[in-house]
Amino acid sequence: MGARRLAAATVVALPFLLGAASGSPDVPADPVFRFGDPDVVESSGLVVVDGLVVTVNDSGDSGRVFVVDPTSGETVGVTSWSPDPVDVEALAPAGAGHVWVADTGDNRRVRDSVSVLRVPVGRGDRTVDPEAYELVYPDGARDAEALVRHPLTGRLFVITKGVFAGSVYAAPPRLRADRPNPLVEVGQAPGIVTDATFLPGGGGVVMRTYSSAHLAAHPSWEQVASWTLPRQDQGEGIALAGSGLLLSTEGARSEVLRVPLPPEARTTDLGSPAWTALRWLALARGLPLSVG
Structure with a gap:
């Protein structure tokens, strides 16, 4: 193998090598459920929709997302579509009963464009024909495993997966x-970001890697805090669930964990437009405002 090919292979393989022994066994985490569906083998994106957990397999699967009941771990719905995607890597909320599917994976950086699709999810199986929206980077092909949607504006952001650092790209409004x-x-992002989620007020974003989580303020994308995540084989999913986070990993019958948000997350989100409006409303009406 020539030096150039060896270097390219190293860049592709390094993230997976880093993920093989990632995380810390000392971080407290509560098991929530275990995926019971044998078809869920590479959970690579995670979203909570209407009390149900939605996930998607990593590259190589057909066009489908799985809807899972967190009380049992069983799949209660599958949304399918064609043609098959190139490399689905993430999910993001898309309003009531819908998710954004990110066909944004590009390990070898050869795709002229990537795409996102908005698909309905819920209990029961369905086959749909979703609209695909093509996205083009301004500076050449990138590999991305994280997609987030601002909870107030609905704007989408793609977070690339660089080895040492990534970038944040905004889609048109x-x-x-x-x-x-x-x-x-x-904005800029840490290296090896495998998934991300906005905080409920839109004032902060939590980005995960195989072994750690990073809180950034929005819209500056400046880092506020970082902390170690529990050990997982290859953690590639994160979702906001109440006052905590759900974490998923690749692997058959893998376990979904719940971890708390750090205090900095609450402080960051209190500066968001949503919480600012709530505070003024509470003051005007003489109501207490608490954050759980």
């Missing part, structure tokens, strides 16, 4: 299906 949608770089 309104996506067009009839033409490519240009992405704009708006």
